[in-house]
Amino acid sequence: MAGSTATCAGSFYCDVIGGYLAVSPGTSITGNFVCDVMSTIDSDACATDGLAAWMTGRAMTGNPMLAEVGGEMFGPGVYVHESAINIALTNPVVTLDAGGDPDAVFIFNAGTTLTTSAGSEIVLLNEAKADNVFWVLGTALTMGADSILVGNVLTGTAITMGTKAKIMGRAIAQTTLTCETACAVELPSSQPSESTAPFCEGGLKKSAEQELKGQGLFKYLGVKPPEQDLIYADQLGFKRWSWDASLEDAPKCIAGTDFAVYFRQATDLTTPLQEVSSDKLVIFLQGGGACWGGSTSKYACNVFEQLQAPLLINSDIGGIFDFQNQANPIVDDGIVPNIIYVPYCDGSAWSGDNTVEKSVEWKDWYTQQVGRLVAVNAGLKTIGLPPLPGAPPDALPTDPGRNHLGIRNLSAAISAANQSMVGNVSPNTIYLIGHSAGGVGVSTAAMPMVRKAFGGDVELVVFNDAGPIAINTVETSDLHARADDWSLGKFYPPSCGSDCNVLGQLGLAFVDWYLKNDCTVRIAHFSFLNDPVNREYYRLEDDTIMNRVKYTGLLKKHLTLNCKYPNRYKNYIIRSPYPEGLHGAIQWSYFYQPIPFLPNLPDWTGAFFDNEDNVKNIFIVPGSICLCA
Numbered sequence: 001m002a003g004s005t006a007t008c009a010g011s012f013y014c015d016v017i018g019g020y021l022a023v024s025p026g027t028s029i030t031g032n033f034v035c036d037v038m039s040t041i042d043s044d045a046c047a048t049d050g051l052a053a054w055m056t057g058r059a060m061t062g063n064p065m066l067a068e069v070g071g072e073m074f075g076p077g078v079y080v081h082e083s084a085i086n087i088a089l090t091n092p093v094v095t096l097d098a099g100g101d102p103d104a105v106f107i108f109n110a111g112t113t114l115t116t117s118a119g120s121e122i123v124l125l126n127e128a129k130a131d132n133v134f135w136v137l138g139t140a141l142t143m144g145a146d147s148i149l150v151g152n153v154l155t156g157t158a159i160t161m162g163t164k165a166k167i168m169g170r171a172i173a174q175t176t177l178t179c180e181t182a183c184a185v186e187l188p189s190s191q192p193s194e195s196t197a198p199f200c201e202g203g204l205k206k207s208a209e210q211e212l213k214g215q216g217l218f219k220y221l222g223v224k225p226p227e228q229d230l231i232y233a234d235q236l237g238f239k240r241w242s243w244d245a246s247l248e249d250a251p252k253c254i255a256g257t258d259f260a261v262y263f264r265q266a267t268d269l270t271t272p273l274q275e276v277s278s279d280k281l282v283i284f285l286q287g288g289g290a291c292w293g294g295s296t297s298k299y300a301c302n303v304f305e306q307l308q309a310p311l312l313i314n315s316d317i318g319g320i321f322d323f324q325n326q327a328n329p330i331v332d333d334g335i336v337p338n339i340i341y342v343p344y345c346d347g348s349a350w351s352g353d354n355t356v357e358k359s360v361e362w363k364d365w366y367t368q369q370v371g372r373l374v375a376v377n378a379g380l381k382t383i384g385l386p387p388l389p390g391a392p393p394d395a396l397p398t399d400p401g402r403n404h405l406g407i408r409n410l411s412a413a414i415s416a417a418n419q420s421m422v423g424n425v426s427p428n429t430i431y432l433i434g435h436s437a438g439g440v441g442v443s444t445a446a447m448p449m450v451r452k453a454f455g456g457d458v459e460l461v462v463f464n465d466a467g468p469i470a471i472n473t474v475e476t477s478d479l480h481a482r483a484d485d486w487s488l489g490k491f492y493p494p495s496c497g498s499d500c501n502v503l504g505q506l507g508l509a510f511v512d513w514y515l516k517n518d519c520t521v522r523i524a525h526f527s528f529l530n531d532p533v534n535r536e537y538y539r540l541e542d543d544t545i546m547n548r549v550k551y552t553g554l555l556k557k558h559l560t561l562n563c564k565y566p567n568r569y570k571n572y573i574i575r576s577p578y579p580e581g582l583h584g585a586i587q588w589s590y591f592y593q594p595i596p597f598l599p600n601l602p603d604w605t606g607a608f609f610d611n612e613d614n615v616k617n618i619f620i621v622p623g624s625i626c627l628c629a
Contacts, residue, residue: 001046001170002026002159002177008033015184015207019170022046031179050172054154057136060109069094069108070120076104082111087147092120096150098128106151107134118144118162122151130169143167145180146516161185164495164516182207182495203456204448208493208517212448217491220249220411221452222418236321238262238310238341240389241416251412253305253345254291255366255400258390260305261413262341263420269323269334280337281427282320282330283417285410285446287436287467287584290537291347291365291402293356294481299365301347304373306388308343312376318589320433327592329606330431338427340420342413342438349467350434350441352404352486363399370396404486410445418453429459431609435584436533439467439525444510445491447521461609462523466531466584469507470554472538479503508557515565522568524608525558526601529573530581555619562617570608572601573619 001022008014008031021033024047062078071091076098085108087094098104106128108114114137124130133151135141140158143149143165152170153159159173161183171177171185179185184207212218227242242260245252251259266278288302302308310321322328323336330337346352370393377387432450434442443464450460473479482488483502492500492510499509515521527534529552532541538554540547561569574595576582585591585601594600598618599607607615 001043001050001172003047003174004028004176005030006033006177007031008179008183009181014179014182015186015205019185019187033179046172050154051174054136054156054172054174057107057109057134057154058138058156060107060136062107062109065108070117073097074106075099076101076106078107078109080109084113084115085110086114087116087120089117089120092117092147093123094120095123095125096128096133097125098132100126102127102129103132104128105132105134107136109136111138113137113139114141116141116143116147116149116165119146120144121148122168124150133169141171141173143183182211202520203458203518204451204514205517208495208513209448209452211493211495212491215491215493217407217445217448218411218452220251220408221449222411222415236264236310237267238264238339240309242390243412249408251409252403252405253303253409254301254347254403254405255303256397256403257304257345259345259409259412260343260390261416262310262343263416264310264336264339264341266338267323267336269331269336276335278335278337279426279428280330280332280431281417281420281429282337282339282431282433283414283442283446283450284320284339284341284587285350285413285432285434285438285441286342286344287434287438288344289347290349290437290482291362291404292478292481292485293359293362293402294477294484296475296477296481297359297361298478299361301365302343302345303347303366303369304390305343305345306390307369307373307376308345309388310341312388319585319587319591321587322589322592325592325602327600327602327606329602329609337431338420340413340417342409344437344441346404346406346409347402348404348406348482348486348488349437350406350410350446351444351488352406353408353490354404354485354487356402356404356485358399358401362402366400402485406441406486407445407491410441411449414446414449414453417450427454427458429461430454431461431463433463433465433586434467435465435586436467439464439584440469440507441467443467443469443523443525444507447514447518451518456520460518460521461611462521463586463605463608464523464525465586466527466534467525468534468537469511470557471505471507472540472550472554473503473505475539476503478539505557508561511561511569512564515561515568522570522608522611523561524570524572524605526572526585527555528576528582528584529555530576530579531583532581533583535581559617559619566617570615570617571619572604574598575620 004026005028014033022043024043062080065079065081070087073095130150135153137155139156143161145162146164148166150168155173158176160178163181165183167185243250245258265275268276286308289300291299291301320330374393432442489502496513499505535541540551558571
């Protein structure tokens with residue numbers, strides 16, 4: 001509520017969640033507010049009530065409080081200071097303890113201003129409610145970036161909210177209300193709180209979703225429905241759904257060939273392949289290298305989706321695809337959930353949206369991959385199995401360009417996952433799991449896409465298996481080449497921050513941004529310290545002490561996310577027992593190998609999936625155990 005003007009500054013959205021935006025006696029509303037606007041009659045009444053409440057609060061007397069309220073714990077009551085109060089950066093948390101009384105009231109009456117430092121917050125304990133907290137200010141409120149204020153704010157003049165600041169309550173200013181980039185005012189929950197968590201209603205904030213929509217991230221969702229391949233069904237129970245690559249805006253593999261996903265209906269292990277209903281859905285994104293050109297060109301990516309058909313990938317059956325293993329974390333009481341298995345064939349780690357001209361180096365790699373497809377089909381024939389689905393090798397293009405369409409393919413896969421649930425039980429839980437390049441996909445664009453497709457009420461749990469989302473920013477030539485070939489970064493939200501650029505820590509910065517804007521998503525990250533594939537990707541493949549230190553330093557960057565979101569971002573990072581190293585574990589048999597002195601990986605994964613308490617953040621470097629950094 002503003003008396004004269006409400007302004008959403010900058011080019012991003014400002015949220016008013018669960019209530020209305022009102023201006024009275026003025027009428028000026030400018031900028032990109034995401035909200036319902038109150039009618040003039042109701043706004044006038046709100047202004048009258050707001051002024052009366054402010055005058056009542058300013059007249060109250062009570063316990064004296066210090067000018068610096070940061071670091072203090074307050075019980076119920078009225079607290080008064082004759083001039084300005086602050087929540088300083090050195091003591092950024094104010095705790096309100098209701099002592100078990102859900103009707104407890106907290107009133108803070110300051111003679112002039114309240115200023116909150118960047119990142120400060122109010123914590124509610126023991127049934128304290130935001131509805132019962134009042135900040136009555138003689139003049140103005142000024143909030144620092146990313147700060148959170150809980151309660152009803154009534155000011156004699158203005159309210160100014162910094163970038164991504166949030167009021168979990170009501171904001172009533174007698175003059176102006178100004179929201180900087182991506183700030184929000186959210187009507188409080190009626191439920192008591194242990195912290196600010198009850199104001200998290202689940203799902204991606206509307207302002208964040210609108211920002212991603214403005215960047216075009218969702219433009220391919222639902223565009224082209226798949227066609228079920230009624231011929232192909234493998235011995236693991238997967239059916240193939242494919243798209244015709246010749247259609248406009250259709251998903252396609254890097255060489256312009258058809259893209260496909262594989263769906264497996266939930267089954268009961270007591271009656272193998274007997275389909276049942278399940279409210280859980282696994283979306284698995286496969287990995288398989290990367291391809292880019294330029295002066296530092298690298299061609300080492302999977303080209304055909306057929307070469308990642310579940311039947312082939314599971315020749316070393318293990319991990320979550322070993323449905324008979326009693327320690328399998330996705331199997332619940334003998335029920336294997338619905339699974340969408342998504343091959344990777346775009347060469348851009350599920351992040352590209354660009355086509356590139358032909359090159360000699362690319363043609364050489366492509367020719368090798370055609371030969372590989374021929375050899376696999378020949379091998380299947382010798383053991384009495386039919387050839388892989390899709391176009392036969394003699395029908396493939398001879399000299400294609402590169403189609404780095406990871407965003408389009410990812411959109412198609414998630415749309416197919418949504419379609420697969422038609423006529424089935426709507427999922428209450430989605431496990432978004434990715435290996436290698438698929439780990440990059442699930443940690444970035446896939447999360448908001450799943451929210452867009454399935455809604456905010458679904459429990460979303462992410463597992464990044466060896467996806468290299470930390471960036472070796474020293475290799476600037478690689479960064480520029482990937483950015484040019486893949487159009488990398490164009491879908492990232494501008495409010496993500498300075499690191500969200502193609503020369504910065506793009507992946508980690510996006511994960512941080514997403515965790516801030518989706519307060520219920522949970523992310524697990526697994527990696528080996530001696531991962532030869534990722535070390536090669538980072539140009540650290542030579543096994544020198546310096547390269548080991550550099551690679552460990554990149555993995556340590558994940559610790560920052562655990563420190564900021566200790567219950568929602570967990571790492572399991574250890575050294576592989578094999579001298580040559582290993583790349584990921586989630587789909588291989590060694591997923592189930594016991595690890596001395598540590599929780600076994602399937603047990604740790606299952607505990608994280610089930611949101612159990614005390615899931616450890618594990619980062620073991622020989623000679624030390626790394627905690628928050």
